[in-house]
Amino acid sequence: MHVLVNIDVPDLAAAEAFYTRAFDLRVSRRFGNAGVELLGGNAPVYLLEKPAGSTGAGIMPRDYARHWTPLHCDVVVDDLDAALARALDAGATAEGDVREYAWGRIVQLADPFGHGWCLLQFLGRGYDEIAT
Template sequence: MKMLVNIDVPDLAAAERFFADAFGLRRGRRFGGDALEMLGGDAPVYLLHKEAGTIAAGASARDYLRHWTPVHVDVVVDDLDAALIRAVAAGATQEGAVRDAGWGRIVQLSDPWGHGWCLVQFLGRGYDEIATQ
């Protein structure tokens, strides 16, 4: 199975800059004026131009305020501190302190459009440090 990440944004040019500067992604293909492929991660990221106020899921109007969703993307990095500085400089908002876990370190962010992200730095054997099976 191949997974793709699709992210609604109101401004493709600003989103391209953010994802390049924050996470080191680079532009792939452009699909007219409404979609842009960003490459460089394990899965391609598709930025989809969707204006605020348009209908999203069900009858909900799309907005780009900070919102909670049970689905988010973790970005695995080698140096969490350096990646955090880069993401915040690009426009991300740090949400809480960097936390240590049995598998590594994590910090929560939101991008300029309210989507949640985590930066994750694995230490030792990563999740295998805490795996029970």
């Protein structure tokens, strides 16, 4: 299986600026004025410009206010504090404090387009600390 991450955004230039700064991704390919491929993680990220109010899959119109979905992406980092500072500087919003668990540290973020993200820093044996 090969996973691709597709992110709908209302402003491609602003999204490219945010994701390259916040997560240290780099532009690989452009798809006209409607999309860009970002590399640097273990799955390519595709930013797709879609206007607010347009309909994608299903019947719900796109809304770029902060929204919740049970599916979100985690970005695993070596230094959570540095990654959080970089993401905030790029325009992310922290949604709560950094929390620490047996497996590591986590903080929840929202990007400027309403999408939720988590930054994770594994400690010790990571999830093996709690695996049964």
